[in-house]
Structures are given as C-alpha cells and as structure tokens.
Amino acid sequence: MAPHSGIKLDFGATPVWPKVLPALIWKGVQLTDFFTENKTEMIEVEEGASVEELLAEIYPKLKLVELSNLYKKTKEISLNLNWEFFCVKYGLRFSDNFLPTLELVANLPDEVKKWCINKDVSERDFAPLMALPVMQKGYKYLVGVVGFNPSRNDGVRLFELIADLVLSDADLHSLFAEAKNLNELSRSLWSVRFPLAAEQSQKLTELVKTLPWPLKTQARAVRVGDQSGVEVKMFIHSREDIRKYLDGLAAVDNVLASQNIQRL
Amino acid sequence: MREVGLKDIQKIYIEESAMHTPVAKRALKIFSQDKIELVTDEPYLLEKGNPSAKQFDRSKKELFITNFKGQFFKRCPGAKPGLTCCNYFVLNLGQQCNMNCSYCYLQGFINSPITKIYANIDQALVELSEVGQTLKDHSLRIGTGEITDSLSLDELTLYSRELIIFFRDYPKWRLELKTKSSRVDQFLDVEHAKNIIISFSLNPQNIIASEEHGTASLIARLYAAQKSRDCGHIISFHLDPVIYFAGWQNSYSEMIDEITSRFTPQDVPAISIGTLRFQPAQRHLMRERFGTKSLTLQSELFQSQDGKLRYDQKLRSEMYEFIRQRFLAHSREWNIFLCMETPETWLETFGQMPKHMRGLGEVFDHRITHKLTKTLTKKLTNNLILKRQSF
Structure with a gap:
C-alpha cells in the first residue's frame, strides 16, 4: 500500500463524501473526504484501477465547473487524466476546445x-x-x-x-x-x-409618442430580429370599435405622410 | 497582406487511391518531398467536434488530395424558404479555402480540419454528362465557388481548363468560376464557347486589408477581370459582403468608380450585391480568430427570417440603394441584383420582385428551376448509387 502523500484532490465537488465512510486513497492521493479533521480511517483503492474510473464511481454527477476545478487541481499535482473518458461519462462533447474551456472556467471568480x-x-x-x-x-x-x-x-x-x-x-x-x-x-x-440600433430605437420611441394613436391603444417601439417597428395593442369588442381604430390609424398615417416617413 | 498561393501550403496529404490522378501527380512535382505524405485515411480523423480556432487556422495551410465519393452537383444553398433565390447549381470540387476572410461562412460549415481537393474530377464530369443527356439545351448556371474558391488553388488543380473544355460542348450552360484571387493566367489560352463567367467578389481595398486576409488586392482582381474579359470571357462581380463602417459610402463609391472606369455594362452582364451575413453559431469562432477589431465582429447584426445574422433591414436597404444608384449614375445599363435576400428587402430596394424585372425574369423564375431540379434529382440519385457501388 502506497503511503498517503498528503496530496488531496480537493476540487470542490458539490456531493459531500459521507462522514461515516473511510476516505479513499489512490496511489497516495486522497480522493475523498477533505473536510473531516483527523480522519484516521483511509482505504487504499486497488492500484490497478484507473483514477478516471474511480472518480467517475465516486462522483456519478459532476458539473462543468466542478470538472474545471478537477482539471486545475490535477494540473497542479501533475496528474494527467483522460478527459475524453469524463466527457463520455458526464454527457459532454469532447473537442479541441474542451480543455481550454475547462482552463477558462477554472480561472473564473x-x-x-x-x-x-x-x-x-x-x-x-x-x-x-x-x-x-x-x-x-x-x-x-x-x-x-x-x-x-x-x-x-x-x-x-x-x-x-x-x-x-x-x-x-x-x-x-x-x-x-x-x-x-x-x-x-x-x-x-x-x-x-449596438449604438446605431439604440439610436434608431430612441428616435422611433420619440416618434411613437408624437403620433395621434386612437384612444385606448398601446403603441411602443420594438425590435423583432433585424427589423424595428411599432407594436400596437388594441382591444375590440364591436364593429364600431374597429371603425374607430381604423379612423384613428388613418390619422397616424396622415401624420407620417405629412412628414414623408415611408417606414418606421 | 499579400495574396496567398501554393508556396503558403505547409503540408500535402495524398490519399493512396488518388495517387494516379493528374492533380496528385502535379502536387508531387510542385511541392518538395518533405511536405508530402501518402495516407490511406483522411488526416485528423480522430479529432472530434467542430474545429477549434487553432485547427481551423491549420486547415487553411494543409491539403488533402482525395477522391470524393458523394454527389458533386447540387442546388445552391440560397434556395431556401424565406429568401429570394437566383436559381443556381453548384459543382463542389473541393472543400475549404486557403484564403482567410473574417466573415467566411465556412467557419460555421466545415467540420473537417483540412482543405480537401477532390482528385476525381473525371467523375464530376461524368456526372455533368449524365445531366447533359436530358438537359443539354436548358439554360443551366453552374458554379464551383460555393465551399471553396474556384481559382485560388487552380494553379495546382488546373480544373478551370478541364471545365472550360467540357463546357464547350454545352453552349447553353454557363459555368461560373468565382474567386477573390487574381489567378487567371492558367486558363486564358483555352478555347471556350463564350459561356464561362469569371466572377470576382469585390470590396473596397480597406475592407480587403482588414477582413479579406490573403486575398488579392482590389486592383489585382480588377486587372485579372480585365485580362479575362480581353480573352472573351463573361465577367461578373459580386459586391458581397457589403460591410458597414463609418465612411462606407466613400469607400464603396470609390470602388464603383474604379469598376466603371475599367468596365462597361456590356462587359459585366450582372452584378450581385449582398450585405454581411452569417450563421449565429460561427460568431464565437470569428471572435476568437479575429477579435472585435474586425469590422465584421463590431457590426450590429440581428437574427433575420432565415436565422442568419444580418444588419437591420432598413440599413441593408439603404446600402443596397446607395450602391445601385452609384452604378446607375454612371450608366442606366448596369444590371444589379441582390444575393440571398428576403422578399421585403427586394421590394424596398427595387420596388418589385426580381422575376418581374428586366434581365432578371428568367434567372429568378422558379418554375424553370423546379423542373430542372426534379429531373436532376432523379438522375443524380441513380448515378450516386452506381458510383458508390463502384468504390
């Protein structure tokens, strides 16, 4: 049995190792239970097992941030892991970008x-x-x-x-x-x-305020994808309402025509 | 940055099954032995996922000469719901480009970290001959510049020469060789049937310098176009992508003035314009590769009907109208159309849809293309089954 080297692979995993269980050591590196003081009971796991398999057994679910911490920690102790294995295990896509992403995440505040x-x-x-x-x-x-x-x-x-x-x-x-x-x-x-779009939106908002919208109509400047325009809400419960709204919108159109505005 | 060429290629992989092909033999003559490696499989097959920035950069400097086992001849990707398409077919003789434009759509498209050259052009020509058996007398427009530049590696492949010779027997068809390079000398001596369009994507020199890395300068492209015209080829210009920046009007005006000083509307039957657009997913790779000092990354883009990021529709219409008017100020004869645009933008820029416009009616008449596509699909599917059986 390899002696405990004092190295703890404490990467801040969310699942907490049950206190009643002994800590696990792999080739002298402590894999679990980093918070129990003076833990005396430790089990050396089989030296032939891969550390990736052990970690995956111990931590059946790890999120990307936890993996990034594990990445950082293993780099510190020069322990090379097979990250494709973890990608398969945790349902992530391995690519040339994966390790740089772990590096980035590991260094976030x-x-x-x-x-x-x-x-x-x-x-x-x-x-x-x-x-x-x-x-x-x-x-x-x-x-x-x-x-x-x-x-x-x-x-x-x-x-x-x-x-x-x-x-x-x-x-x-x-x-x-x-x-x-x-x-x-x-x-x-x-x-x-988006300064141009913001300016356009500001102008449109100002224009919308000046237009003679029919009573009880809510009009506001909005952007839908690559187009800006005006969203108009109205409530209709009779044909008379429709007629009033159409008359009101015609007045809006007249103002736009008088200012030679073809599109909003 | 100077125009990239064969000397910038750092590694050439030749698949053993393609060794006997003319393009492989030429590669063996052109490149030094230490750059060439014979392989039985595609390089980097073990690399998983979409290419990273590093892999994508490398892919522009390494070639893989291989036989293509799929269908060479396809409908243009512009033929999508929500876009007004100009009825176009593509013949793909390779994949990836050795030049390096910041906005290139291949950054969101390519999943193989190497530039491929399909060595079995003879198979592509067989495919075209099959199409020709029933559609020889139809007006087909076919381009080779969809997922690779038609001419930037043509000094190695010399495919332009083979295609020009092939198209001599199909005078009603038109072949478009589309490029941002100035490499035309290798085919200018080939006799042709006046049905070859040498097509140049153009942008003002400041955009070329900041966004179109490794491409030919504006003047070099225009000079190559003049040489092609003088040999009797049809010339086409694509002002695409038009890119917004403070002072864009001046730069585009200067470019248009330069074009009109060298060419007449008769030299250039059609000019297409399109503003900057790309798939949202590729913006991360673009940001990583070029940073936001690039004008394309600084651009204010929003998701359009077809899912791509584009400028605000009002700005697009303004840019199209400005460019169109600048051409028309030189001559009313210039024929301008929009590439991959929405019906709304067509209506705002031209006041009508292209199929109702002089000179564009037939090009945008989808009844013709639907008929062709139906015939082609049946024929090409049968051919592909036979071809796969022979591999």
Missing part, C-alpha cells in the same frame, strides 16, 4: 462559478469568453452580472455583450456603477454594443 453551478451553465455557453484567454479586466463585470442573479439565458447573453465590449476596449465601469437592476444593466450594455 468564485461568485461566477457558483452562479454557473446553480444555473447549470454548459460548455457551449462559455464560447463567447473563449476569445478572452486572460480576461482579468473583464472578470469584475462578470461578477457584476451574476450579482443580479440573472437567469441562465440572460446571464450568458450579458457575458457575450461584455466579451465584445471588453475586446473593443469599452469602458464599462460607470455603466455598472449606475445600473440599479438587471434590466437597466442589460439595456445599457445593449446600447453600448
């Missing part, structure tokens, strides 16, 4: 990692950040985003905006300092990333 675990963020969701191998100056903005606890979709979308803006050397400091909630932050980031 703890707050971001925690959010990624909670929201089950996938390998593909980190793709926007791959252009930023050393994104130290962008990390604080990622922390700022997860501070608002966005949904996975919103968070990943904002990560991409931040990646684009940081790569463009945009100064986001004041924008983050001023944002009071996720919606404000999201709108501000979008406006900086």
Whole structure:
C-alpha cells in the first residue's frame, strides 16, 4: 500500500463524501473526504484501477465547473487524466476546445462559478469568453452580472455583450456603477454594443409618442430580429370599435405622410 | 497582406487511391518531398467536434488530395424558404479555402480540419454528362465557388481548363468560376464557347486589408477581370459582403468608380450585391480568430427570417440603394441584383420582385428551376448509387 502523500484532490465537488465512510486513497492521493479533521480511517483503492474510473464511481454527477476545478487541481499535482473518458461519462462533447474551456472556467471568480453551478451553465455557453484567454479586466463585470442573479439565458447573453465590449476596449465601469437592476444593466450594455440600433430605437420611441394613436391603444417601439417597428395593442369588442381604430390609424398615417416617413 | 498561393501550403496529404490522378501527380512535382505524405485515411480523423480556432487556422495551410465519393452537383444553398433565390447549381470540387476572410461562412460549415481537393474530377464530369443527356439545351448556371474558391488553388488543380473544355460542348450552360484571387493566367489560352463567367467578389481595398486576409488586392482582381474579359470571357462581380463602417459610402463609391472606369455594362452582364451575413453559431469562432477589431465582429447584426445574422433591414436597404444608384449614375445599363435576400428587402430596394424585372425574369423564375431540379434529382440519385457501388 502506497503511503498517503498528503496530496488531496480537493476540487470542490458539490456531493459531500459521507462522514461515516473511510476516505479513499489512490496511489497516495486522497480522493475523498477533505473536510473531516483527523480522519484516521483511509482505504487504499486497488492500484490497478484507473483514477478516471474511480472518480467517475465516486462522483456519478459532476458539473462543468466542478470538472474545471478537477482539471486545475490535477494540473497542479501533475496528474494527467483522460478527459475524453469524463466527457463520455458526464454527457459532454469532447473537442479541441474542451480543455481550454475547462482552463477558462477554472480561472473564473468564485461568485461566477457558483452562479454557473446553480444555473447549470454548459460548455457551449462559455464560447463567447473563449476569445478572452486572460480576461482579468473583464472578470469584475462578470461578477457584476451574476450579482443580479440573472437567469441562465440572460446571464450568458450579458457575458457575450461584455466579451465584445471588453475586446473593443469599452469602458464599462460607470455603466455598472449606475445600473440599479438587471434590466437597466442589460439595456445599457445593449446600447453600448449596438449604438446605431439604440439610436434608431430612441428616435422611433420619440416618434411613437408624437403620433395621434386612437384612444385606448398601446403603441411602443420594438425590435423583432433585424427589423424595428411599432407594436400596437388594441382591444375590440364591436364593429364600431374597429371603425374607430381604423379612423384613428388613418390619422397616424396622415401624420407620417405629412412628414414623408415611408417606414418606421 | 499579400495574396496567398501554393508556396503558403505547409503540408500535402495524398490519399493512396488518388495517387494516379493528374492533380496528385502535379502536387508531387510542385511541392518538395518533405511536405508530402501518402495516407490511406483522411488526416485528423480522430479529432472530434467542430474545429477549434487553432485547427481551423491549420486547415487553411494543409491539403488533402482525395477522391470524393458523394454527389458533386447540387442546388445552391440560397434556395431556401424565406429568401429570394437566383436559381443556381453548384459543382463542389473541393472543400475549404486557403484564403482567410473574417466573415467566411465556412467557419460555421466545415467540420473537417483540412482543405480537401477532390482528385476525381473525371467523375464530376461524368456526372455533368449524365445531366447533359436530358438537359443539354436548358439554360443551366453552374458554379464551383460555393465551399471553396474556384481559382485560388487552380494553379495546382488546373480544373478551370478541364471545365472550360467540357463546357464547350454545352453552349447553353454557363459555368461560373468565382474567386477573390487574381489567378487567371492558367486558363486564358483555352478555347471556350463564350459561356464561362469569371466572377470576382469585390470590396473596397480597406475592407480587403482588414477582413479579406490573403486575398488579392482590389486592383489585382480588377486587372485579372480585365485580362479575362480581353480573352472573351463573361465577367461578373459580386459586391458581397457589403460591410458597414463609418465612411462606407466613400469607400464603396470609390470602388464603383474604379469598376466603371475599367468596365462597361456590356462587359459585366450582372452584378450581385449582398450585405454581411452569417450563421449565429460561427460568431464565437470569428471572435476568437479575429477579435472585435474586425469590422465584421463590431457590426450590429440581428437574427433575420432565415436565422442568419444580418444588419437591420432598413440599413441593408439603404446600402443596397446607395450602391445601385452609384452604378446607375454612371450608366442606366448596369444590371444589379441582390444575393440571398428576403422578399421585403427586394421590394424596398427595387420596388418589385426580381422575376418581374428586366434581365432578371428568367434567372429568378422558379418554375424553370423546379423542373430542372426534379429531373436532376432523379438522375443524380441513380448515378450516386452506381458510383458508390463502384468504390
């Protein structure tokens, strides 16, 4: 039996090893139970078994962040693992990008990692950040985003905006300092990333306010994909309503015609 | 950056079964022995998943000369619901391109980390002959520049020469060789049936410098076009992708003025224009490979009806209209059409759909293509079964 080398493969896995069980050692490296003080009972697992198989047995479910921590930890102790094995085991796609993604995730701030675990963020969701191998100056903005606890979709979308803006050397400091909630932050980031569209939207919003919409109509400027326009909501319960709305919309059309506006 | 060429190729893999082909024999003569490796299987087959940035970069510098076992001849991918398509067929004689445009759609399309050259062009010509048995008298438009540049590696393959000779027997068909290179000298001496379109994708020089890495300069492309025209070939220009940036009007105006100073509308029967577009999934690879200093990555793009990212429709219409008017200011004879655009953009730019426009009616008449596609599909499926049996 190899003596315990004192090396603990503590990679912050969420599943906690039951206290009643002895800790497991593989070739002198402790694989489980890192929190129990003075654990005296340890079992050396069969030396012939692969460490990948052992880890997969011990941790039947690991998320990407946990795997990234495992990657970082094994690099520190120069333990080479077969990562294709883990991809198969945990239902991930192995490619040339996989290990760089683990490297990236392993170096994210703890707050971001925690959010990624909670929201089950996938390998593909980190793709926007791959252009930023050393994104130290962008990390604080990622922390700022997860501070608002966005949904996975919103968070990943904002990560991409931040990646684009940081790569463009945009100064986001004041924008983050001023944002009071996720919606404000999201709108501000979008406006900086898409200045032409934001200006167009602003103009359209101003125009919509000046138009003589029929009473009880809600009109607002919206973007649908690659087109901007006006969404109009109306409630109709009689033909008379229809007639009134049509008359009202004709008045809107007249104003647009007088200003020679062909499209919104 | 200078135009890339054969000297930039770092490694050539030749599949043993393709060794006897003319293109493999030429490769053995052109490249030094240390660059060539004979293989029985496709290189990098063990590499899994979509190519990473590193693998994609490498794929542009390594060639795999192999026999293609699939169907060479296909309908253009522009033929999709939601787009107004110009009825076009493609003959794929390779895959991947040795040039390196930041916006290239192959970044979202290619899943093989090497440039492929299909050595069995004789099979492709057999496929075309089969089509010719029933459709020789129809007006087919066929291009070779869909998933590779038609001419950038043509000094090695010399496929242009074989195709021009083949198309002599099909005077009603038109072959389009589409390129961003200036490599035309290798086929200018070949007698042709005036049915070869030498087609150049054009952009202002500042866009070429910042986005179209390793391609020929604007002036070199225009000079190659002049040489092709002077040998009696039809010339076509694709202003595609038109890219937005502050001052785009000046750059595109200067380019259009340069074009119109060298060519007449009679030299160039059609000019297509299309604005920047690509599949959303490829943006991550683009960002990794080119960063947001690239104008394409800085662009404000939104998902369009067909799922691709495009400029705002209003901006697209403005750009199309500006370019069209600039050409028409030189002569009302210039024939401009849109490539892979939505019906709404056609209507906004031209006020009508292309099938109702002078010079474009037949090109965009889908009844003709549906008839051709039906006949072709039946014929090509039968051929493919026979071909696979012979491999």
